[in-house]
Amino acid sequence: MKKLILTTAVLALTAGVSFADTIRMGTEGAYPPYNFINDNGEVDGFERDVGDELCARAELTCEWVTTDWDSIIPNLQSGNYDLIIAGMSITEERREVLAFTQNYIPPTASAYIGLSDDIDVSTAVISAQTGTIQAAHVAQSGATLLEFANPDESVAAVRNGESDAVFADKDFLVPIQAESNGQFSFIGDDVPLGDGIGIGLRKSDTELKAKLDTAIGSMKDDGSLNVLIKKWFGEDAITY
Structure with missing residues (x-):
């Protein structure tokens, strides 16, 4: 599940929803x-x-x-x-x-996957979707954060060698890892967020x-x- 981090304050509209409308x-x-x-x-x-x-x-x-x-x-x-x-x-x-x-x-977990399960995610280059709590977690961890506009691009960055691992919601990563024919491995423990x-x-x-x-x-x-x-x-x- 995606966890957006707000980078700018946005003022709420004062008008409420009319239930006569869709x-x-x-x-x-x-x-x-x-x-x-x-x-x-x-x-x-x-x-x-x-x-x-x-x-x-x-x-x-x-x-x-x-x-x-x-x-x-x-x-x-x-x-x-x-x-x-x-x-x-x-x-x-x-x-x-x-x-x-x-x-x-x-509340569910976030996780890392990479091409090897022995990557030190605290010092590696980690890809994550921009504006997510996962990206904020990586930025605070000491690792090098590489941000992408959508989650598929953050996974592709590992495949093409731009990053060492991707950090995202585990529910999103499980089918990607399972369908990778052994290309991807989970790294370390799950990380509870949100x-x-x-x-x-x-x-x-x-x-x-x-x-x-x-x-x-x-x-x-x-x-x-x-x-x-x-x-x-x-x-x-x-x-x-």
Whole structure:
């Protein structure tokens, strides 16, 4: 799950969502299995399933909007959509400019993968997606940080020798490592970061936040959220 680090303060809009209108759900569409664009050109993945179910339970009419990760918060504040559901971990820094629902994925781990499992990640060149909490972690670790605009580029940097390892959400890296035919290995221990994934909203949208919190809570209570977590992340995934 992606963990955006805010580098500039963004002022929230004061106008709230009108529930007579369609709720526009902003996502990246480039971070499987959380969200991606399928062969039909539609948003797909874990968050598509969760988002559609939340809208049904909250009795909201919703539509999906995609945007680049590095502009996902400014576009929310500019009114281009009404919420962010994009693998965004809840952090104290982000709470300064956003309101968050309760999490819909528990806190999970980040991890390193590289072409060898004996790389010293504290001194190596590490690639990470720009604007993420993983990138901030690397920058503070003593390693050399190499940032890329999207997660696939950060993985490609290891393959082409630009970096020694990539640091990202483990859920994102597991299928990449598994499908690499032994090219990639996990390095060292998992690194816990963030407080779980939540939906980000403008602070003014208190009514929408309350509706979504109630819907998320109901999915936790009846077990349907755990079903979707296991569907997309496997039977061994961390659940509620």
